[in-house]
Amino acid sequence: EDQVTQSPEALRLxxxxxxxxxxxxxxxxxxxxxxxxxxxxKGPEFLFTLYSAxxxxxxxxxxATLTKKESFLxxxxxxxxxxxxxxxAVQAGGSSNTGKLIFGQGTTLQVKP
Amino acid sequence: DAGVTQSPTHLIKTRGxxxxxxxxxxxxxxxxxxxxxxxxQGPQFIFQYYEKEERGRGNxxxxxxxxxxxxxxxxxxxxxxxxxxxxLYLCASSGGTGDYGYxxxxxxxxxxx
Numbered sequence: 001e002d003q004v005t006q007s008p009e010a011l012r013l014x015x016x017x018x019x020x021x022x023x024x025x026x027x028x029x030x031x032x033x034x035x036x037x038x039x040x041x042k043g044p045e046f047l048f049t050l051y052s053a054x055x056x057x058x059x060x061x062x063x064a065t066l067t068k069k070e071s072f073l074x075x076x077x078x079x080x081x082x083x084x085x086x087x088x089a090v091q092a093g094g095s096s097n098t099g100k101l102i103f104g105q106g107t108t109l110q111v112k113p
Numbered sequence: 114d115a116g117v118t119q120s121p122t123h124l125i126k127t128r129g130x131x132x133x134x135x136x137x138x139x140x141x142x143x144x145x146x147x148x149x150x151x152x153x154q155g156p157q158f159i160f161q162y163y164e165k166e167e168r169g170r171g172n173x174x175x176x177x178x179x180x181x182x183x184x185x186x187x188x189x190x191x192x193x194x195x196x197x198x199x200x201l202y203l204c205a206s207s208g209g210t211g212d213y214g215y216x217x218x219x220x221x222x223x224x225x226x
Contacts, residue, residue, distance in 0.1 A: 004155075034215070036217075041201075041219075041222070042220070043117075043217035043220045044156070045217070046216060046217075087155055087156075089156075099146040099158075099163070099169055099207065099215070100146075100158045101146075101156075101215065102158070103157070104155050106154075106155055
């Protein structure tokens with residue numbers, strides 16, 4: 001069964017304290033791995049799509065990497081405005097025509113000034 | 114350029130009632146997906162529609178139904194509401210099957226009392 005597990009569930013950092021969020025997945029033929037940011041009461045905001053092992057993408061203080069079993073979202077020198085829930089989702093090869101994304105439960109990040 | 118718009122933003126219904134949620138995709142996008150997000154969890158896939166046809170269905174009871182109109186907007190209907198249907202309902206639009214740009218709306222917060 002296709003599955004996504006994110007860790008930790010919650011993470012508290014001091015401003016400037018770098019860290020990483022983990023997304024482990026099992027899927028029959030990865031079509032794409034997605035990272036989203038979600039603020040309370042809002043819809044998920046797209047960050048990155050990764051397609052194959054070894055791929056990396058960066059955006060401001062965020063860098064996403066992908067292996068065959070997991071993805072990491074590295075946050076460098078975070079600021080309080082980076083506080084949010086970060087969601088990881090995968091699309092299986094067989095689901096490419098259904099639009100189905102399988103989400104993890106998310107990691108809630110709090111960055112204190 | 115308008116993003117994905119959903120209405121209403123908030124809704125309170127009584128057990129046993131029926132509800133209709135609406136979504137307008139990004140201009141030019143032909144595909145709409147619906148997700149349910151219970152508090153503290155990741156979104157769960159309900160349906161995808163492409164060119165007015167159902168392309169995917171998640172593990173939800175027949176009380177949930179949807180349709181897509183010629184202008185690509187979509188409605189999600191839920192009959193015989195249960196307390197457990199209380200959640201944030203999210204709509205995502207994309208350019209078509211196999212496209213990886215899934216953009217989410219801000220969602221409709223449904224509370225069943």
